[in-house]
Amino acid sequence: MTPFSAIPDGLLARACERFRRADRFAYHYARGKLGGDAIFAELLRRGLLPARPDVLDLGCGQGSLFAWLLAAAEQHADGRWPADWPPPPQPVRLRGVELMPRDVWRARQAFGADHPLVRVEQGDMNAVDFGRCDVVTILDALHYFDHDRQRQVVRRIRRAIGPGGLFVTRVGDEAAGWPFALSTWVDHVVTFLRGHRLPRLYARPLADWRALLQQEGFAVESLDMNGALPFANVMLVCRALPEDAAPAIA
Numbered sequence: 001m002t003p004f005s006a007i008p009d010g011l012l013a014r015a016c017e018r019f020r021r022a023d024r025f026a027y028h029y030a031r032g033k034l035g036g037d038a039i040f041a042e043l044l045r046r047g048l049l050p051a052r053p054d055v056l057d058l059g060c061g062q063g064s065l066f067a068w069l070l071a072a073a074e075q076h077a078d079g080r081w082p083a084d085w086p087p088p089p090q091p092v093r094l095r096g097v098e099l100m101p102r103d104v105w106r107a108r109q110a111f112g113a114d115h116p117l118v119r120v121e122q123g124d125m126n127a128v129d130f131g132r133c134d135v136v137t138i139l140d141a142l143h144y145f146d147h148d149r150q151r152q153v154v155r156r157i158r159r160a161i162g163p164g165g166l167f168v169t170r171v172g173d174e175a176a177g178w179p180f181a182l183s184t185w186v187d188h189v190v191t192f193l194r195g196h197r198l199p200r201l202y203a204r205p206l207a208d209w210r211a212l213l214q215q216e217g218f219a220v221e222s223l224d225m226n227g228a229l230p231f232a233n234v235m236l237v238c239r240a241l242p243e244d245a246a247p248a249i250a
């Protein structure tokens with residue numbers, strides 16, 4: 001199976017079209033990312049998000065995930081949806097936080113300033129107020145800051161979503177050997193191509209990521225998320241436990 005085969009007809013084109021309003025890079029990045037990265041189709045195929053999610057995407061880049069979710073809802077409304085997939089979520093709010101002004105600009109061009117559901121703001125997830133929501137996503141961005149700050153962000157996410165809320169993240173497994181080295185190299189290349197400085201990365205073995213999340217009050221399920229690619233990426237689907245079930249909330 002190629003990484004493209006699972007995508008419902010028309011979904012990729014619909015999701016990417018809005019990025020033409022930004023620049024050529026934004027459009028082609030969206031095609032590559034949404035078309036080639038298994039996590040986007042898997043989020044939908046597995047029905048991981050609630051029916052009407054209020055989503056906060058931290059490190060949202062140009063808002064590729066939001067374009068994907070909006071396009072999925074439209075495809076479904078048009079009757080163009082695989083019979084064996086659950087209905088896609090109908091988001092009630094899509095808020096993104098992104099550090100890099102260039103990506104925020106691309107998102108704002110793509111969605112417009114007055115989109116009824118989407119707002120992408122420039123900020124550091126270590127500093128912005130998360131407010132309240134019921135789903136937080138961090139796709140490939142938690143490893144950009146140190147371990148203490150990772151814990152603080154995870155702790156604040158749990159408070160923002162409350163018991164029963166969902167945190168979906170993807171991390172690299174530092175213990176995975178050469179696939180992890182390859183993932184890190186690709187991360188650096190893509191970061192450079194997107195016009196950013198090469199950052200220092202703060203990895204952990206998968207067992208450490210799981211332990212961190214469990215200590216901070218989440219039930220954690222890990223799913224391999226590499227599609228056909230030889231990477232070391234793992235999606236962690238984390239459900240916030242009730243306060244009295246959480247072992248390590250301050």
Ligand SMILES: C[S@@+](CC[C@H](N)C(=O)[O-])C[C@H]1O[C@@H](n2cnc3c(N)ncnc32)[C@H](O)[C@@H]1O
Pocket residue numbers: 033058059060061062064065097098099100103123124125126138139140141144145
């Ligand atoms: C590998 S990219 C992934 C982008 C997006 N999640 C996606 O899947 O297309 C990681 C993103 O996280 C952003 N980022 C890194 N540290 C951040 C922080 N402290 N606050 C907000 N965004 C951050 C980067 O600027 C970058 O856009």
